Amino acid sequence: MAAKSLNQSIFRLVVGVVLLTSLTIIVNVWLATTEQAQKGLDRDLKVAQNVLEQVLSNRENLLFNSAGVLTDDFGFKQAVASEDTPTIKSALQNHGARINADVMALISLNGKNIASTPTLLEPGTEFPYQSLIQTMLSDGGASALIMLDKQLYQVIMLTVDAPAPLAIALVGFKLDQGLVNQLNDITQLETTIEVAKNGAEEFSVSTLEDPAALKAIQQNQTDLNWYSITIAKDIPFVSRQFILADEFGYQTQITLSEDVDKLFAEFNQLQLNITVIGALAIVIAMLLAALFSRKLAKPLVTLSQVAQRISSGNYTTKVEIPPSTQELDTLSTAFTSMQSNIKTREEKIVFQARHDTLTSLSNRHYIETLLDQRFVEGQPFLAIGINIFGFRGINDIFGYHNGDLCLKELASRVAKLDGLAARLTGGELLWVPSKHLELSDIEKIKIELEKPIDKGEVVINLKVAMGLLYCPEDAKDAEQLFRRMNIVLDEAQISRQFILRYDFALEDKYLRRLSIITELKNTLTHAQHELNLFYQPKLNLKTGKVESVEALIRWTNAKLGFVSPEDFIATAEHAGFIELVTQWVIERAIKDAATFQDSKLTLTIAINLSARDVMNTKLLSLIKQKLAEYQLDSTSVSFEITEGDLVKDHQKAIEHLKAFQASGFSIAIDDFGTGYSSMAYLQSLPVNTLKVDKSFVLNLDTQVGDQQIVKTVISLAHAFELTVVAEGIENLPTLQLLAQWGCEWAQGYYICKPAPAEQLIKWCHENKNTQWLT
Incomplete structure (x- = not known):
């Protein structure tokens, strides 16, 4: 059977009601509509309150996630651990800008302000909410509403751990005009936020002007009645208030208000019209309402139950209602489509919440x-x-x-x-x-x-x-x-x-690395006297003279004691500030080169460079500038690069090393034989010297296998017109073998241990006539 138009059914019902309305309907409309309006308004205000609380909860979650990202950031932890205030402020500013936070701050564990942006908390002063600090430290985190500079903020506080707590990070948003305007857009209700201390207002923001806002607040919990709505009009607003927070001596209260005139403008006119019409039609309206209510109510009840299932998360039940009107059939189809779309969107949202956007792996x-x-x-x-x-x-x-x-x-x-x-x-x-x-x-x-x-x-x-x-x-x-x-x-x-x-021993090493990073940064900035250069001579086996030395950095820290170069050089490379160490070595080595020259010694100082140093386009100009400052030429220094570092970016290494070689500097590959290099690879590099790793030299006089390797390296190096340095020489037989095989340079404890510049000068003068091979 063809479905009838809902418009036709409603029209017939309305005509019957218009014709048969009676005084009973009039009275019922007056009382019922006022009562339902009151209930609907209460419901709307309650929903608005829930929306407001959800918005604040979402902001709190955003603050928590943002604070977690900040406190997990390795660079930020390093800055906090080293008390690097400029880096801390920069990190706070950058992170705050990314999330549009209104306040970012770092607070010490004893409640002293370290840094904030904007500068609401003066560094060195006491944080004004000490009880919140204690709560945060005991619970591992805290959220609160606080007043700063006569402005209300919603803040999250978390500790910065590395792994023990170092300080406290604070992230916050303002509760300002923008927020109440946003709530007004969502709820369509006027919103007022007040903060009072000892009964005196400290802060207020509202979507209403001051006089209207005061009236709205005064109408809290006022009940509607028919007389006030239609005749007296003495209730401009209906308002509901609730306490958002009551702590630290401040009470934060929110008032939600509805304009009664706006709400009931059409209702009053409608009520008047119904009064006139209803007096003529009550009896027929009752009969026709009984006749049609069952036909209309049953499908609507079914759809209402479907809506309840959808709201509870059940998206699998099929929507089925008996054939009725075209409009109800269309509504049933719309419910089915809505159910499917909500399910799809929810699955997408859940996936995005659980997975990394770049890799699609779990987050x-x-x-x-x-x-x-x-x-x-x-x-x-x-x-x-x-x-x-x-x-x-x-x-x-x-x-x-x-x-x-x-x-x-x-x-x-x-x-x-x-x-x-x-x-x-x-x-x-x-x-x-x-x-x-x-x-x-x-x-x-x-x-x-x-x-x-x-x-x-x-x-x-x-x-x-x-x-x-x-x-x-x-x-x-x-x-x-x-x-x-x-x-x-x-x-x-x-x-x-x-x-x-x-x-478990790695934890101690990890903490030691953090200490090394902190102390080395402090040393490079404020205590360079802790650093020193030792020099180990290189003997020219052709002339029998010491004509070169290798610069070896040494560090004795006031807190850590002597720190091995193997420890702090690797840590500096990993932490990304090896360039600062290299810059200090270069400046000190060139200064010592001038001292050697003044002491009538002609020595070339070999300086070790990391891969990051080779790729540093500004390093060559710094070296030239320092040499010119001490009136030294390019033969005063040479450079050694580990072969494993070179193969990481072959083309750029060649380009940068050619620039060094074009400036007159000699380049050596250090620790040769322990990495990836082949002779064909070396042929393409602009290098002058191979430095055979000491692991092949230490037992050279007794190990036949090592002898074969070293002889082969020397022979092949000479085929490529490269000179050879052997390091790790411990005895005379090893030295004699290397001289016999044509090795140009020798370095090791047999000749001399690494020594400071002053001792080296004395040693060179004492051994200038030493016959090393006899």
Whole structure:
């Protein structure tokens, strides 16, 4: 049977009601509409209150997430640990700008202000809400509404841990005119926020002008009645108030108001019209209402039940109502479409909330939830951290676009493995295998992950470091797992142990590295007297004279004592400030070169450069400037570069080294034989000298295998017109063998241990006639 138009049914009903309305309907309309309006208004105000609370809760979550990102930032932790105020303020400003925060601050654990942006909290003064500090320290975090500079802020406070708490980060948004305007747009209700202290108003913001806002506040909890609405008109607003916060001596109160005239303008006219019409039609209206109510109510009740199921998250129940009118059929179809669309959008939102946008792997928050479930279940599992070795270098050399492509490709490879996969931070991934793996299995997987990435115009070779944590032995919860994974990956990167299991001793090494970073920065800035250069002579085996020395840095710190160069040089490279160390070495070495010259010594000082130094386009001009300052020529210094560093970016290394060579500087490859180099590779490099690693020289007089290697290197180097330096010479037979094979330079303890410049000058004069080969 064809469905009838809903408009026709309603028209017939209205005509019947108009014709048969009676005085009973009039009275019922007067009372019922006023009562329903009161209930509807109360409901609207309650909904608005819930919306306001949800908005503030969402802002609090945003503040919490933003504060977590800030406190997890490694660079920010370093700045806090080193009390680097400019870097702290810069980090606060940059992070605040990204999230549009209105206040960012760092507070010491004893409640003293360190830095803030804007400068609402004067550095060195006491934070005005000390009880909030105590709450935060006891609970691990805190949120509150506070007054700063006569302005209300919603703030989140978290500790900055490395891993122990160092300081407290504060992130906040204003509760200002913009917020109440936003709430007005959402709820269509007038909103007033007041802050009072001891009954006196300290702060107020409202969508209403001052006189209207005062009236709205005075109408709190006022009930509507028919007389006031239609006749007296003595209730301009209906308002509801609730306390948002009552702490620190301040009471924050929110008032939601509805303009009664606006709300009931049409109702009053309608009520008058119904009064006139209803007097004529009450009886017929009752009969027709009874006749049609069942026909209309049943489908609407069904749709109402469907809406309730959808609101509770049930999107699978099919929407079915008996055939009625075209409009109800259309509404039923719309409900079905709405149910499907909501389900699709919710699935998309859930996926985005749980996954990293770049790699589509699980994000840190979601994997933390899954890991905590594993810990609760008590089943042992292996967690493998995967970090691209030299990821920062890939971004620098190939650009951030290709860096992202590398990360996406690596994430894709990890995602294809069985188990859970997530991106934690930057180039760091986490993989939890679904089955037990032996070390040999992990090594095979590492090889697969390191396959070159061919992007057409460029081929990028990957090297990954893998950190292993066996849980729950190595970690008891997800937070501890993340922290210790960061420690083991950091150690793997520095020590170049590319598959490394977590060990509790690594925590001490990690803390020591942090101490080294802090103290070395302080030394380079304020205590350079702690640094010194020692020099080890290089004997020219052709002339029998010492004509060159190698500069070796030494550091004795007031807190850490003597720190090995192997420790602090690697840490400085990893932390990204090796250029400062190199700059100090260059300046000191050139100064000492002038001292040698004044002491009638003709010595070339060999200075070690890192890969980052070679790529530093400003370094060559600095060297030339310092040489000119002391009136020295280019033969006063030479440079040594580790071969493993050169192959990371072959073309740029060649370009920069050619510039050094064109300026008259000699270039040597240090530790030759321990890296990747081949003679064909070396032929393309603008170098003058090979320096044979001491591991092949220490036992040269007794080890036939080492003798074959060194003889071959010397022969091939000479074929490429390169000179050879042998280091690690411990005795006369070794020295005599090297001279016999045509090695040009010798260096080692047999000749002289590294010594300060003053002792070296004395030693050179005492040994100028020494016959080293007899």
